[in-house]
Amino acid sequence: MYTQFYGFKEKPFNNSPDPKFFYPSPKHAEALDRLLYAVTERKGFVVITGEIGAGKTTVCRALLNKLDENNDICLITNTHLNAKELIIAILEDMSVPYKSGTKIKLLSQLNDFLLTKMEEKKNVLLIVDEAQNLTPSVLEEIRMLSNLETDTEKLLQIVLMGQPQLKEKLKLRELEQFRQRIAIHYHLYPLTKDETRGYVHHRISIASQNGTLEIFEPESFDILYQFSKGTPRLINYACDNALLTGFVYEKKKITKAMMLEAVNESLLKLRELSDDVKTLCCDQCQDFEHCSTRWHRGEKGEEQICCEKCSKYFSCH
Ligand SMILES: Nc1ncnc2c1ncn2[C@@H]1O[C@H](COP(=O)(O)OP(=O)(O)OP(=O)(O)O)[C@@H](O)[C@H]1O
Ligand SMILES: [Mg+2]
Numbered sequence: 529m530y531t532q533f534y535g536f537k538e539k540p541f542n543n544s545p546d547p548k549f550f551y552p553s554p555k556h557a558e559a560l561d562r563l564l565y566a567v568t569e570r571k572g573f574v575v576i577t578g579e580i581g582a583g584k585t586t587v588c589r590a591l592l593n594k595l596d597e598n599n600d601i602c603l604i605t606n607t608h609l610n611a612k613e614l615i616i617a618i619l620e621d622m623s624v625p626y627k628s629g630t631k632i633k634l635l636s637q638l639n640d641f642l643l644t645k646m647e648e649k650k651n652v653l654l655i656v657d658e659a660q661n662l663t664p665s666v667l668e669e670i671r672m673l674s675n676l677e678t679d680t681e682k683l684l685q686i687v688l689m690g691q692p693q694l695k696e697k698l699k700l701r702e703l704e705q706f707r708q709r710i711a712i713h714y715h716l717y718p719l720t721k722d723e724t725r726g727y728v729h730h731r732i733s734i735a736s737q738n739g740t741l742e743i744f745e746p747e748s749f750d751i752l753y754q755f756s757k758g759t760p761r762l763i764n765y766a767c768d769n770a771l772l773t774g775f776v777y778e779k780k781k782i783t784k785a786m787m788l789e790a791v792n793e794s795l796l797k798l799r800e801l802s803d804d805v806k807t808l809c810c811d812q813c814q815d816f817e818h819c820s821t822r823w824h825r826g827e828k829g830e831e832q833i834c835c836e837k838c839s840k841y842f843s844c845h
Contacts, residue, residue, distance in 0.1 A: 530775035531735075534743065540735035541768040543761055545586040547593040551730040551760075553723045559587045559714050564594060567653055567685055571711040573674055574687045575659075577695045578716030581761025584689045585657055587716070599651045607661040611669035618654060639676050642683035653685045660690035664702055671706045718758030725749050727760060728767060743780065744770070748787035755791040765794040 531539055540549075552560070559576055566574040578584045592601060602621045609617060615634045619626045619641070626637045645652050654673070656662070662670070676683040688694065695715065698707055719727055728744060744752075748770070756762035770782045770790035777786070 530771050533775050534771065534780065535737050536735040537737055538735055539768065540731040541764040541771070543764045543768075545589045547586075547589045549731055549734050550586060550590045550593075551727045553719055553727060555716055555719070555723075556583055556587055556590075559583075559716050560590050560594075562712050562714050563587065563591045563687065566712050567591070567595065567599070567651070567687070570651065570682060570685055572682055572685065573710045573712075574685075575694070575698070575710050575713040576687065576689045576716060577692055577713070579718060579759060580691055581759045582716045582718060583760050584716060586760070588655060588657060588687075588689055595653070598649065599653055600645060602652065602654045603657065604655070605657045607656060607658045609666060610663075611666050614666055614669060622652075638673075639683070642676055646681065646683055651685060652683065653687065655687045655689070657689045658691075659688040660692075660694040660697070662688075662690075662694075662697075664697065664700055667697065667703055667706055671709060674709055718756075719760065719763075720758060721749065721753045724753050724756065724758050724763060727763060728752070731764075731767075743774075744782045744787070745784065747784040748782050751784055751787040751791055755794070762794070765798065766791050769793045769797075 531537070542549075550556070563574060563576070565571070576584055576587065588603075592603075595601070600622065602618050604614070604617050604621065606617065612631045612634065615631060615638060616626075616628075619634065619638060622641065624637065624641045626634065628634070642652055654670075656670070659667075670686060670688070673684055674682065674686055697703065698710075728749075732743060744767075752763065752766055752770075755766055766787070767790075770787050773786045773790045773793070774780065774782050779786070782790075
């Protein structure tokens, strides 16, 4: 809707893991480098964990973009599976014609397929995204898959990606053997404030027809960072809303006040999707983490005060 107004080729803040928009922040670049290294050197097990919306799937898409045709990829994203269903999902994703039967029979067919691939000099990579949903027994099954090997080589490279619950799960005593197999574990932390600015500029410059546009006024980043805490998905939400706000006001510069409005819109939208969203405090103190009132726009009552720290309800946005 607003793309023409700002002179974009496409919307800069779509929430999709499009590798074209990949911003190699130091953290994302390191995650990608480690993945590439582990896959090309056939290191075995890699685990990437990170907060919700931190960019795990995006890094995974960037990895797929970099791998050549010598790699055959199996990407599993539905992780509410038992062990047998997981093996079936792998066979189906790799388009292996298989005969159904016991888990052992299925495993043997997978093993045969992997041996053929090895003869063809193909590297088979299993990526399980959303791996936080896997039960310990399915994780154990995945460890067994990593045992499929010849005398000299592993037949399957395995990458698990998941939210922090995966990190917690891997601490379980029963997964000790699994833990010992992990060659690389990288935790993707949110962006810093400077990286957040770099991220926004990067996406704008990819979407722009005529180079980087300084659309966001520097002060607007304070609000953006406070809301998003450097989480890319939240940055996208807020920036998309901010651009829409600018479009509605016919302003090509996003001011601090416009960003605040956009952030509050984002909070309302996110609240509809989840109860577990932090609310933004008022413009004066901007300390919602410690705010006891925690209102967001549309919820203020006449009798309500603003947060204890600033107590300026009447001048609040
Ligand atoms: N490095 C990056 N460069 C560009 N865009 C990114 C980057 N990281 C994340 N994003 C954007 O943020 C959105 C959320 O990222 P992504 O889906 O990869 O997060 P996730 O960690 O997989 O989240 P979840 O825990 O919900 O699976 C993506 O759709 C993408 O638009
Ligand atoms: Mg994801």
